[in-house]
Amino acid sequence: MLGPMAVVVDHPLVAERLTRLRDKTTKRAEFRRNLAELTSFFVYEAVREQPVVVIEIDSPLAPTKGVAIADPPIVVPVMRAGLGMHDATLTLIPNARVGFVGVRRDEETFMPHAYVNTVPEHLAGRRVLVLDPMLATGGSLIHTCELLRHASAGHMTVVCVLASPQGVATFGDAGDRQFGLA
Template identity: 45%
Template sequence: MRLHVADHPLVAHKLSVLRDKDTPSPVFRQLVEELVTLLAYEATREVRTVEIEVQTPVAVTTGTHLAEPRPLVVPILRAGLGMLEGMTRLLPTAEVGFLGLQRDEETLQAITYANRLPDDLSGRQCFVLDPMLATGGTLIASIDYLFERGARDVTCICLLAAPEGLALVEKHVGDRADVNVVVAAVDERLDEKAYIVPGLGDAGDRLYGLV
């Protein structure tokens, strides 16, 4: 597993506003989209491409085109939906699948409740969107789900990560170089309720309310 922490002043600024408990939901949603676009720039550095011939108004030149099969973006419901627009703004030709996972608050294990993904992901580069990498259970379940269907290149984009969750994911995936995690920051720890500290609260609730 490879971890990339985005070290950029704009990332730090937007994340600081997201952390503020007084930031209203509309501003929170907008900033999440902007922040994910910045993270996606880093996450897609190794997206597969092919060379193509391009006729400019002046001459013929060699250009670059995304390779087939197209990348697959997988937001984890529901909070991951708030990251989708920011990702597809940078990668508009990608296909989008959905995976519904929720954490059992007693066992802290991830439970799958929805799946809108192709059965065969052979040869696909997959980008998983989940705002918070806390215990790591949801991300591990997502990675396993994609690898079981033939994916061999998975990049996870998160706003925040806890050291405990990162350690668990790294232990689970081992030294496979085809699993990457891109985050805006790694925070201090998890609290007794498995919330990231200092964190930004429940990302889903702050995006969409308590319903």
Template identity: 35%
Template sequence: MENVTIFEHPLIQHKISILRDKRTGTNEFRQLVDEIAMLEGFVALSDLPVEDVEVETPIETCMTPMIAGRKLAVVPILRAGLGMVSGILALVPSAKVGHIGMYRDEETHEPQEYYCKLPDPIAERTIVVCDPMLATGGSAIDAINQIKKHGGKNIKFMCIIAAPEGLERLHREHPDIQIYVGALDRQLNENAYICPGLGDAGDRIFGTK
């Protein structure tokens, strides 16, 4: 699929395998999510615009590239997406952070929005929407719809694990965005959980049940 990157880097695959293990505790799980987000972000942000600025080194003055314009906005889908924010901010500390709150209706499995706060103006920024799991795709699609309503244009979506159903649906609904996936899993089960997956990412990041 055009505009879709599925990572095959050994470091990302290794860390995802540890995430999957049910014996991996909260602290290690949280740290791994942070590290995977940073590794994915390194690639996802390779097209950030730069401009040459004058810098004085200990040897001489030179023109050297730095990130240009309004830079970056990171928008996690609450709550699990929060676990990926610090990894991206480690790469671009000047990034602004917005938040979109979604919860999944247990009967319909469809997302319900309860919060949306974005950096203003959002239209001039590169926007990275992050959520560890792309299952049905509903939350990601709705979050990106909201960002587009607010004027967002240059949008990327970053997840750690995706189901084929959710990836295809997101790509179909928003073919203009770039999608970055750490691992593409087999399928969704009857409860719309990713198989083999890693369980509930939010619960495992925050130590809740």
């Protein structure tokens, strides 16, 4: 069972692209295109509650009001797989800052270890979008979120295309215990 903070985007266009993404006969270019399209659908939903500010603009007919994202989230792809979600995310949120985290498992201790971390040291409560297409065991994602929390990240939203039951359970339990998620 998914926790109250997990959102499943249940839509025929998502299901169709997910089917193509999972098909072992899908060629590389089509795989990338489907991953990008799925990312767009999911990021669209992930930023639904993003704060906005009212701005004044000049339309062709008259001055009017519109909105702009108040403080674009920091986008953090988990390398390498999260890089496939990077461009589609920045197409939707072009002013977002980006930090990269690369995590691998130590072959002796089996513990996750960051081999790349370009996230700013002090996020000062900023919203963060973490991009990781596959939530398998949850180890890399938990480690990434721990790094972000240590850097004082504010609200974190994880965007995954696929998630295993084990990964959802592990991440949910770890999130509840470590980050105060309900």
